[in-house]
Amino acid sequence: MRPRSAKGRAQETDRRLQEAYPGSARELCALTFSTPFQLLAATILSAQCTDERVNLVTPFLFERFPTPETLAVARQEDIEAIVHATGFFRAKAGNLIAMAQRVCAEYGGIVPTELADLTTLAGVGRKTGNVLRSVAFDLPGLPVDTHVTRLVHRLDITKESDPVKIEYSLNEFVPPSNRGGFSLRLILHGRAVCNARRPNCAQCLLADFCPKVGVR
16 A cells, blocks of 8 residues: 555655665664774764775774774874875864764763764764664664655655754654664665666665656
């Protein structure tokens, strides 16, 4: 049965994508990490950079600076040399050091779990904070990136354009325990099938109720 409401489309999308892309938010996350601190650093580096490239860089970063305490006293030029390939390396290096310093000074070297605390860290906005909550801590968090925005617009789940308003809209439709996985599955589906330039509607498992089927 074709869902008629935004809530129905969101819930049916969630159900079908869970079947197509099974796993927890941690299992679905493309970034390689062992600790919340490592995921935080990797997510900061992922801005305007592919996850694949970040995963090539972080082993060297984490080998030299495995904890907030070690990163907090690092030299800017040393971090820049390691993360250069991720782009915007000066800003990212500065954010990594400042993030680690605040984690040490304000949170005893332990990455906080609350979104309000996470967003006080350098280089961390709501999207990164929600990644940490959902992937590292298994807490409710729905990161909104360009893939999520594109797909929820195409599926007419929300007409909001501001990422924060999109997040709040989706939170009304998606159970807290599913939010991180829902976001990551939308991203995976956006990359594999419903891409920006040539959406492959013929192979899309959501095509029977998507209002934008065949529309570029």
